[in-house]
Every structure is written in C-alpha cells, then in structure tokens.
Amino acid sequence: MTTAPLAFSGSRLHWSDLPRSVRRRIADLAGADVVSETSATTGFSPGYAAVLGLSNGTEVFVKAVSPEQNPDSPQLARQEIAVAAVLPPEVCAPHLWWHHDDGTWVLLGFQPVDGRAPEMPWRPDDLARALGALTDLAEYGTPAPRELPAMSDAMADLARGWLLLADDAPGLARAVDAVGPHGEWVLANLDELVDLAAAAPAASTGDTLVHGDLRADNVMLATSPDERVWLIDWPHTCRDGARWWDLVGMLPSVAMQDGGDPQTLFWAHPNAAGADRDAVRAVLAGITGFFVHGAVQPAPPSIPNLREFQLAQAVAALEWLRRI
Numbered sequence: 423m424t425t426a427p428l429a430f431s432g433s434r435l436h437w438s439d440l441p442r443s444v445r446r447r448i449a450d451l452a453g454a455d456v457v458s459e460t461s462a463t464t465g466f467s468p469g470y471a472a473v474l475g476l477s478n479g480t481e482v483f484v485k486a487v488s489p490e491q492n493p494d495s496p497q498l499a500r501q502e503i504a505v506a507a508v509l510p511p512e513v514c515a516p517h518l519w520w521h522h523d524d525g526t527w528v529l530l531g532f533q534p535v536d537g538r539a540p541e542m543p544w545r546p547d548d549l550a551r552a553l554g555a556l557t558d559l560a561e562y563g564t565p566a567p568r569e570l571p572a573m574s575d576a577m578a579d580l581a582r583g584w585l586l587l588a589d590d591a592p593g594l595a596r597a598v599d600a601v602g603p604h605g606e607w608v609l610a611n612l613d614e615l616v617d618l619a620a621a622a623p624a625a626s627t628g629d630t631l632v633h634g635d636l637r638a639d640n641v642m643l644a645t646s647p648d649e650r651v652w653l654i655d656w657p658h659t660c661r662d663g664a665r666w667w668d669l670v671g672m673l674p675s676v677a678m679q680d681g682g683d684p685q686t687l688f689w690a691h692p693n694a695a696g697a698d699r700d701a702v703r704a705v706l707a708g709i710t711g712f713f714v715h716g717a718v719q720p721a722p723p724s725i726p727n728l729r730e731f732q733l734a735q736a737v738a739a740l741e742w743l744r745r746i
Contacts, residue, residue, distance in 0.1 A: 426542065426679045427730045429639035434461055435470040435491070444486060444527050451520045451531055454478040464539060464639035465655065466731075468492050468724035469499075473534050482519065483532040492723050499528040501657040508569045509659075512562035513631070514555065514650050535652045537642035544638070544681030552641050555651035556668050557692050563631025566661035573632050573663030574623040581622040583711030584615040596718040600733055604740040608714070615707055622708030625701035630665040634658030636672040638679060666693045670705050674713070674739035684742045703746050710739035 437445065437459045449455055458475035465471060469487025476482065485502075487495040506518035517533040540548040587594045594612075598605035608615070633640075635658045642652035669691055673684035681687075688694050688702070713736035717729050 426734055427727060429464050429466065429637060429731060430727065433468045433724050433726075434463075435468075435486070436461065437470075437472070437474075440470060440486060441527075444529070447522060447524075447527075448474070448484055448486065448529060448531070451522060451529065452476055452482050452484075454480065466725050466728055467495050467498070469495055481534045483516065483534045485530040485532070486527060488527045492725065494722070496523075496526075496528045498657040499530060502655070503528075503530060505570065505656045505659045508567040509656070510562050510567070510631070513559060514652055515656060516652060516654060535642055535644070535654075536646050537644045537652055540638045540641055540643060542638065542679050544676060544679055548643060549676065549681050551643055551649065551651050552638070553669075553687070553691060555641070555653060556636070556672070558651075559633065559653065559668065560630050560665040560693050564665065565629050566631040566663070568661065570631070570659055570661040573660040573667065574627050576634065576658070576660045577623040577626040577705070577708060580712050581619040581708030583713070583715030584612065584619045584707070585711075586715050587711070588612055588616055593715070593718055597714050600718055601714060601737055601740055604737065604744070607744060608740070615711060618704050618707035619711050621704040625698075625704040626664055626667055626708075627662055628664035628667070630663050630667075632660045632663035632667045634660055634668070634671065636668050637675040664697070664701070664705070666691075666697050666702065667705065669693050670702060671709055674709070674735045674742065677738040677742065678734045684738070685745055699746070703743070706739065706743050706746060710736060710743050713739055 454476035456474045457477050459472040462471040467487060468491040469485060471485050473481055473483050485499060487499050489496055503521045509515055516535050518530060519533060520531040522529040540552060587597055598608055601608060633653055633656060640653060640655045642654060644650040669688055673687055677684045713732050717733035717736050721729050
C-alpha cells in the first residue's frame with residue numbers, strides 16, 4: 423500500500439453549492455436538465471468537477487470555478503479552454519464540447535470518458551499503458567501547435583525554485599529540514615543547483631507538444647476493448663518542448679507512488695532515445711527546485727494538501743537527481 427499523499431484538493435463543490443444562475447447556465451449549455459452528479463475525487467482544483475447525468479439520457483463532465491474557491495483557478499480553466507481549441511485530434515484528450523466565462527465563473531463541459539484512474543501503488547500493466555501514452559503524445563504532438571506558449575518560457579518561470587530559496591534564508595532552512603536526509607546535500611550543492619536550473623529553459627526545448635502536468639490523477643485508463651489511455655487536465659500545455667519532458671516531469675510522482683526507479687524507467691523509454699544527459703539533468707534540477715520551493719510555501723486557498731503532495735514529489739525527485 424503506497425503511503426503517498428492523495429492527489430486531491432481536499433475540498434470539492436457539489437451541485438447544490440453552485441449559484442442558481444450557474445446551475446441554470448450549465449443546464450442551458452448542456453441542453454437538458456441535470457438529474458444526477460458523480461463528483462471527481464482526484465485533482466487539486468477546489469471548484470466543481472463532476473459527471474452530470476442529464477434528463478435526455480446523456481452525460482457531460484463539467485468543471486466550474488470562480489475566484490471565491492481559489493484566485494488562480496479561473497485562469498487555469500481559461501488556459502485549458504485555449505489548449506482544447508488547438509490540440510491535435512489524434513491526441514487522446516476528452517473533447518471540450520462547450521464553455522462559458524462570465525468574468526467570474528468559468529464553465530467547461532467535456533466529453534465524459536469511459537475509464538478508471540491507475541491503481542495505487544502503480545501496477546506494472548497500468549504503468550506500462552500510461553508510459554506508452556507518452557510515446558503516442560510525442561508522436562501525435564510533433565510538430566506542436568504554434569498557438570501554445572513556448573516550453574522555454576514556461577520552464578524559465580518553473581525553474582526559479584532554487585534561486586528563490588537561495589535568496590530566502592528562512593525558506594531555505596525550512597526546505598532543508600523538510601527534505602530530510604537530502605537537506606545537507608542541498609546546502610552543499612545549492613550553487614550548482616541554481617546554475618543547473620538556469621540552464622533548464624534552453625535544455626527543455628524541442629519541437630513536441632508537452633502536457634506539462636502528468637501524474638496518475640491526470641491519466642484515465644479506458645475500460646473498453648480499445649485500451650486507450652486518456653490524458654486529462656491540460657492548462658499547462660506548451661509547444662516546442664523536448665519529447666522527453668513529460669517523462670521527466672511525471673516520473674518523480676511515479677516513484678513517489680511506488681511505481682519503480684525513475685532512472686531506469688526514463689532511459690528505457692522510447693522518448694528518451696538520444697536524450698542528452700546534461701539537458702535531462704538540467705530540466706530535472708529545475709523541476710525539483712519547483713517542488714522543493716513549493717513544498718515550503720503557505721498552502722494555496724482551499725488546497726490544503728497540495729504542499730504535502732509537492733514535498734513527496736520533491737523527495738522522489740531529489741533521490742533521482744542525485745544519481746542521474
């Protein structure tokens with residue numbers, strides 16, 4: 423049984439919690455009255471997320487969020503709308519059927535998918551399917567849509583963690599304490615980690631679509647005979663990334679959830695063929711710094727357990743970084 427923290431906001435709105443006007447708008451967009459709901463039980467958004475059964479016998483997966491739940495969540499929803507408009511049709515992502523944004527509430531209605539989350543701890547067959555989906559994503563996402571933000575720009579922001587900690591003595595002390603046996607190594611190598619992370623934006627570049635936030639809770643394994651793997655939650659998607667970027671980003675969570683050694687899994691994966699080890703190390707350093715820095719910040723509004731999840735990823739990433 424894995425001891426990894428749950429990938430869940432810890433809170434989730436229900437249909438009765440939504441304002442009447444929002445419920446009415448969702449029913450109008452869906453084209454029928456809502457007769458049932460099945461809430462999602464993973465994901466860090468504190469807004470509304472549920473499969474809605476409709477009076478006409480159909481279903482739709484609905485997300486709804488406003489700044490009242492979390493000030494950053496509506497913008498993430500808007501980003502997901504923009505990504506959905508340009509994803510290549512071959513990419514196995516649920517189709518966005520409709521959306522609405524009144525400036526406060528952002529509503530998204532997706533194709534409901536037939537599938538289940540991977541079992542935790544990772545089963546070898548579930549992991550093989552999930553990692554195989556990254557091969558398909560790199561194939562269908564190359565070249566990446568030009569409308570998306572560049573991976574190098576996103577990485578420049580994400581990779582600032584070590585630099586921020588170097589300039590924040592109390593934060594660094596909390597981080598050193600939080601990562602346990604890795605703390606002394608972090609202190610001894612902080613300057614090198616800052617330099618490595620500074621190289622991450624250039625090291626992350628390529629010509630491939632990058633999901634940017636792959637973990638078990640963003641994977642749905644189809645239960646139908648076609649065995650497809652759905653990748654969900656796309657607000658962090660970028661263009662022009664290395665075809666191995668999502669693999670580096672995902673494997674710390676795989677290790678955290680008892681899925682195996684990330685070093686072995688990475689170099690055995692087709693997306694890692696020909697990867698430059700120094701580039702991979704730079705990107706991993708940047709991602710690790712993001713996790714470590716994030717883990718010692720105050721919890722975001724309505725997402726109390728995000729920091730625990732980031733800390734567990736940080737420890738797994740550090741264990742890998744020290745060996746790569």
